[in-house]
Amino acid sequence: MEFVAIVTVLALLQYILFAILVGKARGQDGVAAPAVAGHPVFERYFRVQMNTLELLAALVPGLWLFAYYVSPTWAAGLGAVYLVGRFMYFQSYVSDPAKRGAGFGLSFLPIMVLLVGGLVGAVLALLHR
Amino acid sequence: MEFVAIVTVLALLQYILFAILVGKARGQDGVAAPAVAGHPVFERYFRVQMNTLELLAALVPGLWLFAYYVSPTWAAGLGAVYLVGRFMYFQSYVSDPAKRGAGFGLSFLPIMVLLVGGLVGAVLALLHR
Amino acid sequence: MEFVAIVTVLALLQYILFAILVGKARGQDGVAAPAVAGHPVFERYFRVQMNTLELLAALVPGLWLFAYYVSPTWAAGLGAVYLVGRFMYFQSYVSDPAKRGAGFGLSFLPIMVLLVGGLVGAVLALLHR
Numbered sequence: 222m223e224f225v226a227i228v229t230v231l232a233l234l235q236y237i238l239f240a241i242l243v244g245k246a247r248g249q250d251g252v253a254a255p256a257v258a259g260h261p262v263f264e265r266y267f268r269v270q271m272n273t274l275e276l277l278a279a280l281v282p283g284l285w286l287f288a289y290y291v292s293p294t295w296a297a298g299l300g301a302v303y304l305v306g307r308f309m310y311f312q313s314y315v316s317d318p319a320k321r322g323a324g325f326g327l328s329f330l331p332i333m334v335l336l337v338g339g340l341v342g343a344v345l346a347l348l349h350r
Numbered sequence: 351m352e353f354v355a356i357v358t359v360l361a362l363l364q365y366i367l368f369a370i371l372v373g374k375a376r377g378q379d380g381v382a383a384p385a386v387a388g389h390p391v392f393e394r395y396f397r398v399q400m401n402t403l404e405l406l407a408a409l410v411p412g413l414w415l416f417a418y419y420v421s422p423t424w425a426a427g428l429g430a431v432y433l434v435g436r437f438m439y440f441q442s443y444v445s446d447p448a449k450r451g452a453g454f455g456l457s458f459l460p461i462m463v464l465l466v467g468g469l470v471g472a473v474l475a476l477l478h479r
Numbered sequence: 480m481e482f483v484a485i486v487t488v489l490a491l492l493q494y495i496l497f498a499i500l501v502g503k504a505r506g507q508d509g510v511a512a513p514a515v516a517g518h519p520v521f522e523r524y525f526r527v528q529m530n531t532l533e534l535l536a537a538l539v540p541g542l543w544l545f546a547y548y549v550s551p552t553w554a555a556g557l558g559a560v561y562l563v564g565r566f567m568y569f570q571s572y573v574s575d576p577a578k579r580g581a582g583f584g585l586s587f588l589p590i591m592v593l594l595v596g597g598l599v600g601a602v603l604a605l606l607h608r
Binding site: 258261264265267268274275278279282283286289290314318319321332333336337339340343344346347350 | 352353355356358359360362363365366369382383384385386387399403406407410
């Protein structure tokens with residue numbers, strides 16, 4: 222399970238990096254807290270962080286359920302695809318929100334495989350016990 | 351623990367369904383990313399997804415702590431009540447935000463029972479070890 | 480692991496308390512759902528809740544990975560520092576958003592220690608197995 226733990230931490234550190242970049246954009250674009258809008262470039266950084274938070278809520282339980290009921294190695298591999306997809310998403314969203322599709326797909330699809338795989342694995346474990 | 355795993359995945363898939371409906375409303379109501387406001391119907395879908403994310407952060411750890419320290423069967427049952435409550439919340443919020451109370455209560459109360467039950471279970475385990 | 484479970488539940492209950500205060504501010508400041516802006520005091524409460532959600536996504540996995548790979552006692556202790564820091568963050572943000580720095584630091588730094596410590600612990604476990 223060590224690889225799953227490592228991928229989990231890397232996904233959380235990547236997310237914290239995105240959050241730090243939001244804080245930086247807040248300063249550069251002059252958007253004072255508590256506002257989260259008012260400058261289009263700040264809003265892109267902010268939406269990348271929020272969308273990453275939205276996916277993390279499903280990624281982390283998905284990683285561990287898939288690892289437990291299906292395969293830790295495949296769970297870690299799918300998590301690595303997520304990590305690459307999220308960096309692509311970040312880069313494309315900040316440069317042009319309309320081009321965020323590929324990076325989104327590459328970070329969203331591994332989560333769907335983890336969740337559906339984990340569900341099937343848990344149902345099979347229930348039937349075979 | 352299989353039922354707890356299954357309920358966890360179903361809660362995450364329900365949340366992803368709400369997120370997909372936000373994406374659809376984004377297209378239909380003409381709200382281009384990174385904006386998250388500008389059309390009242392889009393905003394309802396968006397708030398349902400966000401509120402569901404807000405509850406998931408507490409639901410998932412609550413499910414597993416309650417399952418471990420109290421009862422996996424009751425954890426899964428409370429999770430099933432949450433699932434039904436969330437669908438009610440979605441339907442009522444989208445049709446009229448003022449009527450979201452019942453669905454909110456039916457998805458929020460199981461989480462409170464899971465958390466308080468898990469806390470009591472963990473304290474008792476600490477005292478009896 | 481009981482102390483880690485207890486700190487996890489307390490962090491989630493603290494977050495739910497912040498969410499309840501958002502609901503109260505929504506009523507007092509006349510911000511009807513689905514709006515999440517329009518009154519500066521409401522927006523401060525809302526941002527405290529959102530920022531706490533943003534940190535919880537990293538805190539909860541960090542607590543358990545650190546507890547498993549490094550030390551449950553230290554994990555619980557770092558979680559207790561987070562709890563105090565979050566209350567400071569709440570109080571300072573609501574009175575003056577510009578003074579939120581200390582409370583933010585005291586709740587963010589324990590999470591970084593948990594994540595980096597958990598990562599190092601998992602890598603060492605991988606090398607020594």
